[in-house]
Amino acid sequence: MTEAELVNKIRKLRQIKPSSDWVALTKSQILGEEPKVLFFPFFKPAKAGLISVLILFGLFAFSQNSLPGDFLYPIKKITEKSQAVFVPEAEKPKVQLELTNKRLEELAEIAETNQVRKLPAAVEEYQTNVSEAAKSLEKIKEPEKAKEVVVEIKKLEENKQKVEKVLATKIDSEKEGDSVQGLYKTPAEVLIEDLEKRTLSEEDQKILEEAKELYQAGKYSEALEKIWILSQNK
Amino acid sequence: MTNRWRKEFGKIYDQYIDKIYRFIFLKVNSQEIAEDLTSETFLKGWEAYKNQKSKIKNQKEIENLQAFLYQIARNLVIDYYRKKGKTQIISADQVKIIDPKTNLEEKAAVNSEVENIKTALANLKEEYQNVIIWHYLDDLSISEIAKMLNKSEETARVMLHRALKILKNKLNQDV
Known part of the structure; x- marks a missing residue:
């Protein structure tokens, strides 16, 4: 056997190779390399934006079921506020009342599930919303809009009573302007003014006068009760 | 980093x-x-x-x-x-052994040849095994082998020559 033949024989040992599967697996085990697409998409700048947007959407969607005192609750509030920006000025009082109704629903859920720790935050949220609703109602000038919001206020009143029944306590603020009763003030005022401009029968005129007296006495919801049917017929 | x-x-x-x-x-x-x-x-x-x-x-x-x-x-x-x-x-x-050949007879012949050389190599002293593997299988130069062994190039060359000679003898004995 010549040296060249021997070297050729030795070189046949190059056929000895590890399996490619083992090579790949061992590499990932040693270097701790995870499949890039699945686990490390954040390192790819092009995907980072998309992932962030998806996470953001997920957070917004997830936060919609959160309650006051929850980690995601501020995100829910931000979402609501950003939605409110696009609402026309004339619709804002109604939207504000709907939000206040939402706060009541949250309060009801907290009360029913006995999540005592979240209660103070939820009551505060509700009161803040009532106050904001009262402010937005001040801008109402048209009787039609006033009538619309009265329907919402009535719903709010009913829900509030239900929650108070479960909690066995009053949840309205002591201040008139921050209570549901206070919400009736502007609609009552607008509807009274509207009726004053109209020609009324003697009997209707009498009802209107009684409503005005109730209004002067600060009994806004009762004043509204008086003139509600009159307003509906006009 | x-x-x-x-x-x-x-x-x-x-x-x-x-x-x-x-x-x-x-x-x-x-x-x-x-x-x-x-x-x-x-x-x-x-x-x-x-x-x-x-x-x-x-x-x-x-x-x-x-x-x-x-x-x-x-x-x-x-x-x-x-x-x-x-x-x-x-x-x-x-x-x-990864073998691209499919003909069984041929495959058996190659395997047997590989087995012989492997057995003969395994029976060499460790340092002789190493120089043969490094030079003929892994294509390391004499100078690289010398560095790995911390010896002179001349010593590495002599060692490789001896290793090859002993391997040849062993294979001839088997035949």
């Missing part, structure tokens, strides 16, 4: 994995043990590489990574035999 080192060592891994595996396999003659010792070699190599890069744990500068990996592999094989008290028994059925 670790990501960059990981990438760099990944390239080193790809470059040497076959060589180190074969180097170990020819000494332990078992796929399973060769896989274990090879992965341990690269794990130790990776640890040392990281330590060197981060300049911690008094890690000495790795001057020749190839030599460093072979040295780890050699030490692991020595440890393996020391711990297990095993002798190098060559068994044909433990060999895993």
Whole structure:
């Protein structure tokens, strides 16, 4: 056997190779390399934006079921506020009342599930919303809009009573302007003014006068009760 | 930073994995043990590489990574035999050889030839095995081998010549 033949024989040992599967697996085990697409998409700048947007959407969607005192609750509030920006000025009082109704629903859920720790935050949220609703109602000038919001206020009143029944306590603020009763003030005022401009029968005129007296006495919801049917017929 | 080192060592891994595996396999003659010792070699190599890069744990500068990996592999094989008290028994059925040929007769002939050379190589002194593997299988130059052995090029050349002669004799004896 010549040296060249021997070297050729030795070189046949190059056929000895590890399996490619083992090579790949061992590499990932040693270097701790995870499949890039699945686990490390954040390192790819092009995907980072998309992932962030998806996470953001997920957070917004997830936060919609959160309650006051929850980690995601501020995100829910931000979402609501950003939605409110696009609402026309004339619709804002109604939207504000709907939000206040939402706060009541949250309060009801907290009360029913006995999540005592979240209660103070939820009551505060509700009161803040009532106050904001009262402010937005001040801008109402048209009787039609006033009538619309009265329907919402009535719903709010009913829900509030239900929650108070479960909690066995009053949840309205002591201040008139921050209570549901206070919400009736502007609609009552607008509807009274509207009726004053109209020609009324003697009997209707009498009802209107009684409503005005109730209004002067600060009994806004009762004043509204008086003139509600009159307003509906006009 | 670790990501960059990981990438760099990944390239080193790809470059040497076959060589180190074969180097170990020819000494332990078992796929399973060769896989274990090879992965341990690269794990130790990776640890040392990281330590060197981060300049911690008094890690000495790795001057020749190839030599460093072979040295780890050699030490692991020595440890393996020391711990297990095993002798190098060559068994044909433990060999895993990737062979593109499909003709059974041809395949058997090649396998038998490979087996003979493997058995003969395994019966050489460790340093003779090493120089043959490094020079004829892994294409290391005499100068590189000399550095790995920490000997002169002349000594390395003589050693290779002797190793080849002894291997030839062994193969002739078998025939």
